[in-house]
Structures are given as C-alpha cells and as structure tokens.
Amino acid sequence: MELTSPAFKQNAVRALNDPQLQKALGNVEKGFVAKRAAARAALPEFEALRDQARAIKTHVLANLDLYLEAYEARVTASGGHVHWAESAEQAREIILGICRKANARTVTKGKSMISEEINLNDYLEKNGIEPVETDLGEYIIQLRHEHPSHIIAPAIHLNKEQVEEDFRRVHTHLPDSRDLSEPVALLSEARAVLRQRYFAADVGITGANFLIAETGSSVIVTNEGNGDLTQTLGKVHVVVASIEKIVPTLEDCAGILRLLARSATGQDMSVYTTFSTGPRRPEDPDGPGEYHVVLIDNGRTAMLGSEFEDMLRCIRCGACMNHCPVYHAVGGHAYGSVYPGPMGAVLTPSLNGINVSGHLPNASTFCGRCESVCPMKIPLPKMMRHWREREFERNLAPAASRYGLGIWAFFARRPALYRWASGIGMKLLGRMGARNHRLSSLPLAGGWTAHRDLPAPEGETFVAAYHRQKGA
Amino acid sequence: MDSRSAILSKIRATRDTGDETARCLAVESRLARPASGIVPSRGQLDREGRIALFLDMIAKAGATHERTPLPRDVPALAAAYLRAHNLPARLRRGTDPRLEALGFEQEPAIEMLAGASDGSDLAAISHADFGIAETGTLMLLSGPDNPVTLTFLPEHHLVVVRADDIGGDMEAAIARLRMLQGKDRMPRTVNFVSGPSRSADIEQTILLGAHGPRALHVMVVG
Ligand code: SF4
Numbered sequence: 063m064e065l066t067s068p069a070f071k072q073n074a075v076r077a078l079n080d081p082q083l084q085k086a087l088g089n090v091e092k093g094f095v096a097k098r099a100a101a102r103a104a105l106p107e108f109e110a111l112r113d114q115a116r117a118i119k120t121h122v123l124a125n126l127d128l129y130l131e132a133y134e135a136r137v138t139a140s141g142g143h144v145h146w147a148e149s150a151e152q153a154r155e156i157i158l159g160i161c162r163k164a165n166a167r168t169v170t171k172g173k174s175m176i177s178e179e180i181n182l183n184d185y186l187e188k189n190g191i192e193p194v195e196t197d198l199g200e201y202i203i204q205l206r207h208e209h210p211s212h213i214i215a216p217a218i219h220l221n222k223e224q225v226e227e228d229f230r231r232v233h234t235h236l237p238d239s240r241d242l243s244e245p246v247a248l249l250s251e252a253r254a255v256l257r258q259r260y261f262a263a264d265v266g267i268t269g270a271n272f273l274i275a276e277t278g279s280s281v282i283v284t285n286e287g288n289g290d291l292t293q294t295l296g297k298v299h300v301v302v303a304s305i306e307k308i309v310p311t312l313e314d315c316a317g318i319l320r321l322l323a324r325s326a327t328g329q330d331m332s333v334y335t336t337f338s339t340g341p342r343r344p345e346d347p348d349g350p351g352e353y354h355v356v357l358i359d360n361g362r363t364a365m366l367g368s369e370f371e372d373m374l375r376c377i378r379c380g381a382c383m384n385h386c387p388v389y390h391a392v393g394g395h396a397y398g399s400v401y402p403g404p405m406g407a408v409l410t411p412s413l414n415g416i417n418v419s420g421h422l423p424n425a426s427t428f429c430g431r432c433e434s435v436c437p438m439k440i441p442l443p444k445m446m447r448h449w450r451e452r453e454f455e456r457n458l459a460p461a462a463s464r465y466g467l468g469i470w471a472f473f474a475r476r477p478a479l480y481r482w483a484s485g486i487g488m489k490l491l492g493r494m495g496a497r498n499h500r501l502s503s504l505p506l507a508g509g510w511t512a513h514r515d516l517p518a519p520e521g522e523t524f525v526a527a528y529h530r531q532k533g534a
Numbered sequence: 535m536d537s538r539s540a541i542l543s544k545i546r547a548t549r550d551t552g553d554e555t556a557r558c559l560a561v562e563s564r565l566a567r568p569a570s571g572i573v574p575s576r577g578q579l580d581r582e583g584r585i586a587l588f589l590d591m592i593a594k595a596g597a598t599h600e601r602t603p604l605p606r607d608v609p610a611l612a613a614a615y616l617r618a619h620n621l622p623a624r625l626r627r628g629t630d631p632r633l634e635a636l637g638f639e640q641e642p643a644i645e646m647l648a649g650a651s652d653g654s655d656l657a658a659i660s661h662a663d664f665g666i667a668e669t670g671t672l673m674l675l676s677g678p679d680n681p682v683t684l685t686f687l688p689e690h691h692l693v694v695v696r697a698d699d700i701g702g703d704m705e706a707a708i709a710r711l712r713m714l715q716g717k718d719r720m721p722r723t724v725n726f727v728s729g730p731s732r733s734a735d736i737e738q739t740i741l742l743g744a745h746g747p748r749a750l751h752v753m754v755v756g
Binding site: 086089090092093094105106107110111114118121124125126127128129130131132136140146147148152196197198199202215216217218220221222225245246248249250253256257261275276277278279285286287288290291294295305310311312313314316317319320327329330331332333334335336337338339340341342343345346347348349357359363364366367 | 536537538540541542544545546547548549557558560561564565568569570571572574575576591594595628649650651653668669670671676677678681682683685686687703704705708711718720721722723724725726727728729730731732733734735736737738739741743744745746747
C-alpha cells in the first residue's frame with residue numbers, strides 16, 4: 063500500500079470527524095478489552111506464561127540463523143521447498159514464479175499481514191493473476207479496495223450497512239430482493255460466493271503465525287476455517303512468513319499459543335490451529351501437491367542488535383491497538399501504514415524509514431497500556447521514545463515537538479493549526495480522562511505533561527464553542 | 535551472494551558471541567530433547583475430571599456433545615443427530631479402522647460415503663486422536679483415515695473421541711503425536727479444532743458457520 067503516514071495529523075482529524083467511523087470504533091473496546099481481561103483472569107499462569115514467551119523468543123532471536131537453518135532442513139526433509147527473500151520485491155517475484163509454474167489464474171489467500179506488507183495483491187493482479195481474499199474481513203475490504211485497519215479485525219472500521227452495500231454492488235448474480243439486513247445473511251452470502259473460489263483456485267497462499275524448527279511446520283490460527291480451505295484445496299500451498307516467526311519446538315509453540323488467542327480475541331484457543339508440514343503424502347486423499355515457504359527479511363535483520371530488536375518478538379495479536387486510546391480515537395487507517403497502533407508506530411519506521419513515518423511514534427499518549435497488555439512484554443513506549451530521539455537527532459521533527467514548551471509559540475503563530483490540534487487533544491483527552499478526570503500525559507505535547515497532571519477537559523475548545531454559539 | 539547467504543550472514547554478524555560451539559549446542563539440544571514449559575493447572579485432573587472439563591470447554595466454544603459408554607451405540611446416535619437436524623441420513627468418512635469397527639453397516643438408517651469431500655456433503659464423521667481438556671480442543675491428523683476436507687467442508691462435522699484419549703493439556707497431545715508418528719515426523723496437517731467455524735468480522739458480532747462447519751458435534755466414547 064502507499065504509505066500516508068506523513069499525513070497522520072490530517073488523517074487523524076478526518077477520522078475524528080467521521081461519525082460512521084467513530085461508531086464502528088466503539089466496537090474495538092466493546093469487542094476486545096473485556097474479553098481479554100476475562101480470559102486472562104481465568105488463567106492464573108497468564109503472567110508467568112508471558113515471561114516464558116518472552117524468554118522463548120529472546121532465545122530464538124539470539125540464535126535465529128541456526129534455527130532458520132534447522133527449520134529449512136526439516137521442511138526440505140518433508141518434501142517442501144524453502145525460498146529466501148531479502149526484500150519485498152524479491153518475495154513478490156518468488157511468489158509470482160511459483161504461481162506461473164502452476165499456471166495459476168486465481169489464487170486464494172488466507173489472512174496474512176506480511177502479504178499486505180509486501181503489497182502482494184497489487185503485484186499479482188498487475189501480472190494477470192487474480193488474488194481472492196477469503197477471510198471475511200479481508201474479503202470485504204478487498205471489495206472496497208481498502209487496506210486492513212486492524213491486524214486481526216481488518217474490517218473493524220466498517221458497519222454492516224456498508225458491507226451490505228458492497229455485496230449488492232459486487233454480487234450482481236444474486237437477486238436484488240434478497241434480505242441482507244442481518245450480519246448472518248452477509249456471512250452466508252460470503253460463504254457461498256467464496257466456496258466457488260476455493261475450488262477454482264490453483265494456488266492457496268497463507269501466512270504463518272509460527273514456524274516450528276523442530277518439525278519444519280508452519281502454523282496458522284484462524285476462527286473461520288478459510289485458511290485451511292485455502293491451503294487444502296489449491297494444487298500448491300505457499301506459506302509467506304517473515305524470518306522471526308520461528309519457535310524451536312512444538313512445546314514452545316504450545317506455550318505461546320496459550321497467550322495468542324487470549325490476548326487477541328479473549329478465546330482460550332482459536333477455533334482452528336493447524337500445523338502444516340510438507341505437501342500431500344502419496345496415500346493422502348486431499349491436500350496440495352506442492353508446499354513452499356517464502357522466508358522474508360524485508361528489514362528484520364537490520365532490527366537485530368538495534369534498540370528495536372525486542373519488536374521482533376511480536377506475535378501480531380493486536381492487544382496493543384485494542385487497548386490504545388489513540389487507536390480508539392482515530393482507527394487504523396489514520397496511521398497510513400500496513401501496521402497500525404503502537405506496534406505499527408514502532409515497526410513502520412523500522413520497515414519504511416523514520417523520514418516517512420516520523421509522526422507515528424508521536425501518536426502516543428505514553429499511557430503504557432500497550433506494554434502492560436503485550437503478551438510478549440515488548441516495551442513499546444520505550445521504543446517509541448527511541449524513535450522520537452532518533453527523529454530529533456536527524457532534525458526531522460516538526461518544530462513544535464523539537465522545542466518542548468516552544469509548542470506554545472508555534473501554535474500561537476498558527477491559530478488555525480492550534481484549533482484543530484487542540485481539537486484532537488480535546489477528544490482524545492475527554493476519552494482518556496473519562497475514568498478519573500485526571501491525565502498524566504498529553505498527546506502532541508508530551509514535554510508539557512511529563513511532570514504534571516492536567517485536569518481532563520470536558521467538551522470543546524473555547525474557540526470551537528465560540529464559533530458554534532455565534533453560528534446558532 | 536544469494537539471498538539465503540545474505541540473510542544468514544546479516545543475522546550472524548550481530549549474533550556471534552565468540553563461542554559458536556556453545557550456540558550450536560544450545561540449539562541442537564533444545565531441538566533434540568523438547569521440554570515442556572509451564573503447563574496450566576487447569577487440566578491437571580483425574581480421568582473423569584478431565585472429561586468433564588473437556589465437555590464444558592467444548593460447549594463454551596459453541597459445539598455440542600454427548601457421551602456413550604458403548605462404541606456400538608455411535609451409529610444410532612449419529613443417525614439420531616442427523617434426524618434431529620433435518621439432515622439426509624448420509625455421512626462421509628475416511629478409512630479409520632476405529633470408525634470402521636463401530637459397525638455403521640448395521641445401522642441401515644445411514645448411507646455411508648467414503649473418502650475426501652468435494653464440498654457437496656452436508657455431514658461427515660471423523661475420529662480424533664486426542665482431546666485436550668484445558669481448552670476443549672480436538673486433535674485430528676490428516677491422511678486417508680480422516681481426510682482433512684471432512685473437517686472443513688461439510689456443514690456438520692461429527693467427531694468421535696475416546697474417553698481414554700482425553701488428556702489435560704496441549705503438551706499431552708504433543709506427546710501422543712510423537713508417539714503415533716515418531717519424533718520429527720508429522721502428517722501433512724495436525725488440526726486442532728475448538729468448536730464450529732465462526733467469524734466476528736462484521737461489527738464484532740460472533741456468528742457461527744463462517745467457511746467451515748456450522749456445527750461441531752463431539753461424541754465421547756467410554
Ligand atoms: S506488540 Fe505485543 S500486543 Fe502488540 S501485536 Fe505485537 S505481541 Fe500483540
């Protein structure tokens with residue numbers, strides 16, 4: 063996707079003024095926060111499992127080269143093929159090559175953030191191969207030519223009326239008179255439409271939540287079953303995964319799985335957890351004839367040994383964005399990058415460069431909730447601070463944030479800017495302070511509140527109220 | 535340099551501790567002798583306790599279940615399930631000897647179909663190799679015995695699991711997997727299934743029956 067992170071502030075203002083989006087974003091807290099809390103409370107070992115998971119991944123990263131070699135040897139021994147890609151471009155070429163060899167016209171896809179990261183769909187389309195997203199949320203946003211606004215709930219920014227509109231627009235073979243007012247009708251329609259696509263597809267592409275070095279297996283975790291149909295019904299299964307997805311053993315995988323679903327959706331376990339190893343065996347009655355894994359670096363090796371190495375422990379559960387007041391206020395698209403929320407604020411500058419994503423590490427209130435819920439104990443606020451420092455050193459920071467209290471002078475000279483900036487502030491602060499009416503940090507003006515609490519503002523800024531009353 | 539060497543050498547450049555032998559040994563021994571980590575106390579129960587927890591967790595995940603002491607009752611129970619759900623008396627299954635031994639031929643009410651599914655089946659039956667009490671999860675292995683398409687394509691999936699095969703936790707399932715397959719050997723897929731297919735992608739409303747089965751019915755035998 064085209065990165066629009068440089069326009070984060072404009073994106074944020076637009077998001078805050080979009081009533082439809084604001085209504086949909088209400089589902090983030092409703093859907094995720096309480097469920098995670100309940101799942102965590104029901105498992106006394108949860109905190110100990112977090113420490114264990116961090117230790118597993120830290121060990122993997124310290125020995126990543128060796129584990130990748132061991133993993134590759136097992137994949138090959140089970141009849142699969144491993145391909146290595148340094149960049150997004152190389153990865154796309156490798157995948158296209160596999161599709162071409164299979165004479166593929168259409169490919170089905172399970173949900174995969176790495177395939178978003180390498181912009182796979184556009185590339186396949188340009189080369190005459192039709193990619194079909196099969197995860198319901200991904201399918202919906204593909205119909206809208208949008209990108210995911212959340213790493214596990216890609217269509218969370220939409221309401222059911224919008225989905226109905228899209229289905230009526232695209233599924234023109236179905237009668238106009240059909241009733242699509244209930245979500246279940248939308249689901250059934252997508253199920254029926256996509257069933258045809260699985261059988262017609264030549265290649266099935268999935269991501270991987272984990273790669274198990276011990277057995278050479280790739281692991282997908284889904285609730286819908288679409289990833290399994292994708293990889294079972296195509297002639298060829300292609301797994302696209304970044305190099306840090308490795309875990310050593312089946313037991314290590316089990317340990318981290320206990321955190322993944324609980325942190326993501328509050329389930330004890332997702333509905334389908336599938337370990338896939340190699341292609342169909344001679345005696346198997348179903349399954350793909352070829353199994354390929356494309357291992358992608360695309361910026362990861364540069365994070366090793368840097369202050370951002372810890373980010374490579376991320377298991378993409380989404381808990382950090384589900385608990386982020388900035389994400390709640392502006393949604394995922396405002397970040398303008400593949401990965402939104404706190405994990406995106408750290409990862410995007412690593413992958414795309416701080417020069418185009420400098421606003422993202424600033425899109426934080428440093429409230430610390432992301433780190434406190436991260437199952438992998440990734441110090442997200444600390445790393446956002448590192449990015450701010452780097453940005454400062456490179457002198458790329460906007461004047462306002464470079465000079466701490468100088469922010470006043472900056473805004474005083476730009477009244478219009480001040481009005482909208484404090485408008486964002488008001489809305490954000492209103493939400494964040496709703497619980498105790500005190501705030502310990504202020505977005506876009508961190509320097510201000512480092513040493514003092516501000517009372518949470520209620521309502522609108524003076525200027526906005528003045529204009530409203532004058533107009534009335 | 536090819537991409538593989540380029541990636542590996544970039545990693546090595548920052549990982550090298552000066553004692554490469556120690557690093558290699560640590561990795562080799564971890565892979566050769568996999569060890570269990572923290573295992574939640576939730577599933578550490580006696581046999582009946584595990585079965586009760588397993589059934590509880592299955593129900594929580596939206597599946598239905600029943601238990602029978604006698605394997606030979608399974609065909610009649612399956613027939614009753616199909617009738618209760620207004621389904622044609624037809625079931626697809628693989629060649630699992632445990633299913634074959636149940637005596638479906640003696641149940642004239644059901645027509646049995648064999649082999650992988652092409653998507654037209656309304657109901658199928660599989661035999662699980664293990665049940666995990668802590669999460670209410672079935673472990674199924676792909677292959678001719680239980681084709682993986684039966685787990686995902688039919689509207690209704692019936693799964694038989696022996697009471698004796700219900701363990702407390704995922705580590706127990708992994709131990710069983712290694713016992714059945716041998717260390718480092720895997721079937722094409724190991725499918726851990728916890729409930730019927732579902733989606734919450736439209737307004738975070740949980741709906742059952744996304745792409746996989748709309749209903750999962752677990753039959754515990756013993
Ligand atoms: S940073 Fe942590 S909380 Fe956020 S997606 Fe990654 S693992 Fe989950």
